[in-house]
Amino acid sequence: MPRACLVQALALTLVLTGGCASGRIPVRHEPSAISGRVVVFVPGITGSELHDRESGRVQWGNFRSLFLPRDGGYGLAVPIGGAEDRLEAGAPLLRVGTIPALRGDVYLPIVRAYEEAGYERGKNLLLFGYDWRRDSIENARLLARRIDAIPLAAGGTVQKVHLVCQSNATYLCRWAVRFGDVSIDEAERGMRKPAIRARVASVTLLATANGGGIRILREIDRGRRYVKLGGRKFRPEAFFTFESLYQDLPAGRADLFVDAQGAPLDIDLFDANSWKRYGWSIFGRDAARRAARAPEIFGDEATRLAVLQRFLDRAKRMQAVLKSDAAPWPEDTRLVSLQGRSHPTMNRAVVLRNGGGWRTLFLGDRELARHPELDGILSEPGDIHASISSQMTLSSSELRALGDSTHYFEGDHLTIAHQAETLEMLVETTQE
Template identity: 45%
Template structure:
């Protein structure tokens, strides 16, 4: 059994320092950096950003004496039922439960390719011609698993060109979707536009320009357009969420007055690049 967490559900660690950048309660309140330490250089190169690696599912968040369970109870439930946990990074014979660790900020098709490689290694370790697995996918992890089931580990451009297909050496017996937004979620647009704060008032705010670099969020935007937006009379307004012109017209993210004023005052961080580079990123994403 393979469990695939959703976006934000995997601990991220700084490769250089070994410090946990995401996945502990303290990461929800500090540092007061607007989340820049989590940004990806997908718009423009920025050597000042840390390189982060996925290490484990988030089991619990503890802050100010409060404890919030995340994936810990699921792990306890499954191991208590007799599953033997292993690590996909170094699988062993006889192990039957794996949590997939991936960089949830990145393109989910990259995550699908990573999972495919690790499942191939698991198949090799077991000495099987065809690996049979159950996939349990939570939230946006469902997008990753559905892509894997349909296209394998090929890049997105190859899948679009018809070169992707279900993996011949993988048999997905069950694909269990838990709390997945199969058609996308409009809430994601709000986070891309306004950012997010996980702890009210005092919490660390993930600025909208940082959220913009999380390519995975764009893959959870609604894929349908009818009735997403209405005008003052209640008539549907056709808005293409993936067109840079829509972001300019409606003032989303860095095109919004509030964010634009702050960037003008504080300076545009290197990872955001130029206005043209940001629009090009929106176009290709």
């Protein structure tokens, strides 16, 4: 493995995109081929910088923030206990690190592919940064307003906008295209507020779990490190405060949990009491003890339950609206899906009795090595995060618009966006 790739694999195991771009770069197109076109790239969760509102200091999105501070991720938590949230969104992450030996590309290969094709950053190549911790619907409304603010082309003609949506951005882009700048209540009534100054000509879904994924429950339940060796640990209670994560859980499924024999369990993922009963996330013994020492961030147990139920209810409503055809996919907007399907992908979880409590196990846990017969129940093909069935969880009108425009590439959820073939296809979809 090339040294640069080895360093990236070691130091930049991000939820968004990691790995090394290689191979051919899309050829440059004649200016006439991109005239009147604007590409808007929308990153996934963790894919935008977060800054301190007063000092402007980067709190997430540079090399340092992957390792420091050693605060359990509390500095990024969205306070539910009365403290002020001091963070605001910055630009999408293109590259992390400045020293060549400790530098890794995030979304830079995508940006460079479009620049090589003739697009110019800040003019007809726009990068949409947003606060990925917060409600996806509100971020979708911000995106809709950003699209509508794109200047008219020369001669006063409406620009053709091409949205490229990575991972969690599927919810933002699909909402913005189908509903525009409307609330959840308005969307449930079928209201639309489409852009006037621009027309969305195409949407490309890149490594998207359109129906959510059970892997998100593992993240909220256990926390994670984005750098495996020595990286900053994000505690479960910090992730607990990120509303966007709940909107990426799989809604509308009754088959998410099984016992040790693979028999289905009747557990409602979208009931806050289930989280308390099974000790998930902030309701686990250790997480609850830590959270009790920071009530200004995490409130008390009653507050946590109320906030969680609000998050879960809104997430369920959002997923239901997107799966319905309350506002059908526009007939003049092309839909393309670029996905991975070569990796076992978590699809269910095992819940077991553990003394007087419960233990939840996920694909890859050592305890499950004794139960290989469960592999076919707990997983299906996908990209490690997004299973094929989740990738295809779209409304009827979206599926009609998609048709046979689903393309599969090698790589997982993290690396597919750096593959040369993927980059070429991304650029091609904006030229048609």
